[in-house]
Amino acid sequence: xxxxxxxxxxxxxxxxxxxxLIIAGVFFLLSKAVVRSGFYGFNIGGLNVSTxxxxxxxxxxxxxxxxxxxxxxxxxxxxxxxxxxVGSIIVNIRITFTTTSMFDYLIMMLLIAxxxxxIIKASFMARK
Numbered sequence: 001x002x003x004x005x006x007x008x009x010x011x012x013x014x015x016x017x018x019x020x021l022i023i024a025g026v027f028f029l030l031s032k033a034v035v036r037s038g039f040y041g042f043n044i045g046g047l048n049v050s051t052x053x054x055x056x057x058x059x060x061x062x063x064x065x066x067x068x069x070x071x072x073x074x075x076x077x078x079x080x081x082x083x084x085x086v087g088s089i090i091v092n093i094r095i096t097f098t099t100t101s102m103f104d105y106l107i108m109m110l111l112i113a114x115x116x117x118x119i120i121k122a123s124f125m126a127r128k
Contacts, residue, residue, distance in 0.1 A: 025111030
């Protein structure tokens with residue numbers, strides 16, 4: 001039973017099973033990750049910037065934007081300040097992985113690789 005594209009129903013089942021396998025493998029892999037954050041600050045050109053200082057460009061941009069709403073420089077400073085804050089949050093995140101057994105690791109990798117293989121098979125392999 002093939003549809004207009006010449007694909008069988010089993011191709012769609014393999015494709016969706018591949019997606020489910022990838023989701024399961026990535027879920028198990030990410031469940032072993034521990035995310036920590038802290039107020040470390042970071043270096044810009046050898047200058048140590050604390051986390052409290054990252055708000056200053058945003059504050060100046062907002063003040064400038066309130067006084068002159070049509071200023072492009074005020075908008076750019078506000079956007080740069082917001083990007084600076086998000087960047088400082090990302091820089092201060094520490095991701096580590098908990099210890100896991102080799103069996104668990106292999107299961108995670110096999111789920112992901114098997115899912116990718118099923119998706120490739122269902123999507124690109126021609127039926128005879």
